[in-house]
Every structure is written in C-alpha cells, then in structure tokens.
Amino acid sequence: MTTLTILPDGLKTEVPEGTNLLQALLAAGAKLASKCGGEAKCGACHVFVTEGRKGVSRMGPAENARLDSIVGIGSKSRLACQATLLGTEPVTVELLGALSG
Numbered sequence: 001m002t003t004l005t006i007l008p009d010g011l012k013t014e015v016p017e018g019t020n021l022l023q024a025l026l027a028a029g030a031k032l033a034s035k036c037g038g039e040a041k042c043g044a045c046h047v048f049v050t051e052g053r054k055g056v057s058r059m060g061p062a063e064n065a066r067l068d069s070i071v072g073i074g075s076k077s078r079l080a081c082q083a084t085l086l087g088t089e090p091v092t093v094e095l096l097g098a099l100s101g
C-alpha cells in the first residue's frame with residue numbers, strides 16, 4: 001500500500017501498488033474527468049505529481065505526445081489515466097481544475 005495525497009483538499013488515501021492513478025483518484029472522490037476512457041487522448045485527467053514522482057510509473061510515448069498539446073503543462077504534469085502507482089514511495093497529486101484539457 002502507498003499513501004496518495006490529493007491537493008488542494010489534502011485528502012489522503014491508501015492505495016495498493018499497481019493501481020492506476022486515475023482510478024485511485026476517482027475512488028477517493030476526486031472530481032476528475034475521463035472523456036476518452038483512459039486512452040491518453042482527451043487530456044482531461046491532467047494532474048501535477050508534486051511529490052513522489054518515483055512512486056509513479058514512467059511516462060510512455062502516447063502520454064508524452066498528448067501532454068505536448070496541452071496548455072499549462074509543466075515538468076510535474078502527468079495524465080492520471082496513464083500513470084500507475086508503484087508503491088515505492090508516497091505520492092502527492094495536485095488537481096488542476098480549469099487548466100485540464
């Protein structure tokens with residue numbers, strides 16, 4: 001299990017390793033859209049991983065390409081649907097609201 005902290009609310013939840021980040025966020029009650037069904041196409045699940053980036057799976061080419069087309073991305077940007085929680089360290093994610101998509 002690993003601790004997932006969700007900002008800006010500061011909600012903490014325990015998540016089994018191997019859990020998809022988008023699924024973990026939705027299960028915790030986060031208001032996050034998934035318009036493409038988790039296929040790295042809509043960008044609506046864009047979040048910032050502010051801490052514990054090594055606790056999240058590496059970015060693949062589809063995610064990288066999609067993020068390149070989103071306004072407001074930064075070095076901490078991830079598509080939650082493409083990220084898996086590895087369980088190696090606690091992870092903190094910041095939801096972006098209006099910046100998403």
Ligand code: FES
Pocket residue numbers: 033034035036037038039040041042043044045046079080081082
């Ligand atoms: S849900 Fe569409 S890109 Fe993640």
